[in-house]
Amino acid sequence: MTYSRFTALEQIAARNSHFNEVLDVPGKRISEFYGQNVFNEQTIKKYLTRDLYEELSNTIHGGEELDQSQLRIIANAMKKWAMDKGATHYAHWFQPLTGKTAEKHDSFFTLDSNDNPIEEFSVNALTQQEPDGSSFPGGGLRSTFEARGYTAWDPTSPAFILEVGMGKTLCIPTIFVTYSGDSMDYKLPLLKSASFLENAAKEVCQYFDPNITSVKTTLGWEQEYFLVDEATFFARPDLILCGRTLVGKYAAKGQQLDDHYFGSIPERVYKYMRDLENECHKLGIPVRTRHNEVGPGQYELAPMYEEVNVAVDHNQLLMDLMDRVARKHKLRVLLHEKPFEGVNGSGKHNNWSMSTNTGKNLLSPGKKPGRNLRFLTFFVSTIRAVWEHADLLRASVASAGNDHRLGANEAPPAIVSVFIGSTLKKVLDNIENDIEADEKGVQTVLNLLKKVPNLELDNTDRNRTSPFAFTGNKFEVRMVGSTRNCAAPMTVLNTIVGNQLNKFRQAVDGAVEEGKDRDSAILQEIKKYIRESRPILFEGDGYSDEWKEEARKRGLNDLESTPDALPVYTRPSTVSLFEENNILTERELNAHQEVMLENYSLNLQIESRALGEMIYNQILPAALKYQTAVADNYKSLTKMGIDGEQLTAQRDILERLNNCIQKVAREVKDMTEKRRSANRIDDPKLRAEAYCREVKPLLNSIRICSDRLEYLIDDKEWPLAKYRELMFIK
Numbered sequence: 001m002t003y004s005r006f007t008a009l010e011q012i013a014a015r016n017s018h019f020n021e022v023l024d025v026p027g028k029r030i031s032e033f034y035g036q037n038v039f040n041e042q043t044i045k046k047y048l049t050r051d052l053y054e055e056l057s058n059t060i061h062g063g064e065e066l067d068q069s070q071l072r073i074i075a076n077a078m079k080k081w082a083m084d085k086g087a088t089h090y091a092h093w094f095q096p097l098t099g100k101t102a103e104k105h106d107s108f109f110t111l112d113s114n115d116n117p118i119e120e121f122s123v124n125a126l127t128q129q130e131p132d133g134s135s136f137p138g139g140g141l142r143s144t145f146e147a148r149g150y151t152a153w154d155p156t157s158p159a160f161i162l163e164v165g166m167g168k169t170l171c172i173p174t175i176f177v178t179y180s181g182d183s184m185d186y187k188l189p190l191l192k193s194a195s196f197l198e199n200a201a202k203e204v205c206q207y208f209d210p211n212i213t214s215v216k217t218t219l220g221w222e223q224e225y226f227l228v229d230e231a232t233f234f235a236r237p238d239l240i241l242c243g244r245t246l247v248g249k250y251a252a253k254g255q256q257l258d259d260h261y262f263g264s265i266p267e268r269v270y271k272y273m274r275d276l277e278n279e280c281h282k283l284g285i286p287v288r289t290r291h292n293e294v295g296p297g298q299y300e301l302a303p304m305y306e307e308v309n310v311a312v313d314h315n316q317l318l319m320d321l322m323d324r325v326a327r328k329h330k331l332r333v334l335l336h337e338k339p340f341e342g343v344n345g346s347g348k349h350n351n352w353s354m355s356t357n358t359g360k361n362l363l364s365p366g367k368k369p370g371r372n373l374r375f376l377t378f379f380v381s382t383i384r385a386v387w388e389h390a391d392l393l394r395a396s397v398a399s400a401g402n403d404h405r406l407g408a409n410e411a412p413p414a415i416v417s418v419f420i421g422s423t424l425k426k427v428l429d430n431i432e433n434d435i436e437a438d439e440k441g442v443q444t445v446l447n448l449l450k451k452v453p454n455l456e457l458d459n460t461d462r463n464r465t466s467p468f469a470f471t472g473n474k475f476e477v478r479m480v481g482s483t484r485n486c487a488a489p490m491t492v493l494n495t496i497v498g499n500q501l502n503k504f505r506q507a508v509d510g511a512v513e514e515g516k517d518r519d520s521a522i523l524q525e526i527k528k529y530i531r532e533s534r535p536i537l538f539e540g541d542g543y544s545d546e547w548k549e550e551a552r553k554r555g556l557n558d559l560e561s562t563p564d565a566l567p568v569y570t571r572p573s574t575v576s577l578f579e580e581n582n583i584l585t586e587r588e589l590n591a592h593q594e595v596m597l598e599n600y601s602l603n604l605q606i607e608s609r610a611l612g613e614m615i616y617n618q619i620l621p622a623a624l625k626y627q628t629a630v631a632d633n634y635k636s637l638t639k640m641g642i643d644g645e646q647l648t649a650q651r652d653i654l655e656r657l658n659n660c661i662q663k664v665a666r667e668v669k670d671m672t673e674k675r676r677s678a679n680r681i682d683d684p685k686l687r688a689e690a691y692c693r694e695v696k697p698l699l700n701s702i703r704i705c706s707d708r709l710e711y712l713i714d715d716k717e718w719p720l721a722k723y724r725e726l727m728f729i730k
Helices: 005-013 041-047 050-062 068-084 123-127 187-205 230-234 237-242 267-282 308-328 373-388 390-395 400-405 422-433 487-513 518-536 545-554 562-570 572-580 586-639 644-679 684-712 723-728
Strands: 089-094 102-107 109-111 117-119 149-153 160-164 167-178 215-229 287-292 298-303 331-334 348-356 468-470 475-477
Touching (some): 050 068, 102 167, 123 149, 187 308, 187 373, 422 518, 487 518, 487 572, 562 586, 586 644, 644 684
Parallel strands (some): 089 167
Antiparallel strands (some): 149 167, 215 331, 215 348
């Protein structure tokens, strides 16, 4: 369904408020209904014996296995809880390489051997299901005739009940693998990488505190998004098909006054946010922060920190909830990284850290970081890991949508650098160079280190142009796109940091075996890492042309496009990194790369087709109609005897209209031919290159011509909802 622009505006003007009332839980505090639709540990206690609860808890927290009899009891308990809550179906909920979630619903209802109706939920139904593996992106792991794929229960992420209208379904988080066990999802590599990092971190922690027996990787994401009215959404075929505007002249007012950022939340949006938060809280998603973002019509919400696997699941679930709730309010959520040209794009900042069973954040420097040798170890090891694998981290966030965002309007650039702030930079400088700082405000740093400045908890400024920034007690991966599954960059970050920590421990242990004092060996390795990582540390403006030149001199790559970034996935060094640490095999890495390349090409293919249709079906007819009206006006006035010298405005408009019409028609034809040529290329890498180098530039060029036509054509003749209507009318 599509609307004309003016039909959409009439609908908005006639809106009633009944549709956007908040579905509050009456008379309850959030703490009273938080997690009510989650089979969490509090709920499990009510449905299992104490012994079985402890065994399941050991599985969740310690990786211990459950036997068939235990699984049978748990399955029955989960079924009883779900049915007590009104659920009639269950589904394995998983995260294929589409970037979205997937689910296949089965009913608890069945017939027994005597054809009597019963409700049943077996152990196999809980632990393993078989969706069609060939119908999901597999990057060559599965052929069309090889249909088997398996989902398997992930007990570390709690099951939940999804409410859609009056229906309720028990959803069980699962991994998704092929018949031969290859990963076809984002969850399994994430689980492996988290376990790998946590074991590596635990071993290093033993240098500093033998009471640390476990480490958890934590993640706090920030989700940015735009909201538009449903009617104007339907008046834009590009938003319906592509999630972003392929054409559209900048509104006279955009974000230049900075008046939307942290401004008063519009009432209709506020009702949507409250409704969304209620749904999140029922599902145990601990959202706390909401505010207006920089772009007009742009917003953000963020939760508390959680264990990384659960945090990723919650973010994937959130994106589904956002869309469902928005539709109830006659709004549409735009999650695309760049839905509007010329204003802020949307990212998903991933705030990453590690915490211990003793309650310590391993990236918290405290007030005396120079004394905190443990902090320095994890802090500097992370920087060293990013320096060595910067290209891989960049590739993990690559997509057609994010290519529009990186480096534009407050998004970080495609050059990976690390921002740590002037205070911590001085700390590292002094450690590396054995320089004593001024006596004022310094603390003694063990007996091994020179004096360094004292440090408060909020020890860094914020650098919005940094792709990877230290922000007090965590690293913030700012370059993740708003549609991206957080698991992809988190898998890479966990793996490279875990690998670096293992190297650190091997070096320290080797030095100790040779007779060196352990603390001296730790300090020696820290100083070495500081020296080696120096090129990636950058405190300045990541948008500047000077930084691009400086980065090149430092040996840092500027991988502006997805086809530029993705080859790193199959480098021998990448394959060794993932295979040696049992995260991904070479086959799986090839598959991930191929899927990302295919997604890139397909996104540009869809955009090209959509733009061509819009030009021929809507924009050119409007332009030709207006051109005829201006030409008729010119002829009429000429016949009335008005000198042509007095009609320069009409001639100018006609000339500009004609130039744009001819150019846009010619370039759409050229784009279509280049798209068809790209589609005939079998190799995914070469096809993506063709779309990037040949088709994408024409998308941009056609947009420029179309936007000039929007500027010239009578407002009442322009068929598409304009930027001022999309961003400012709610």
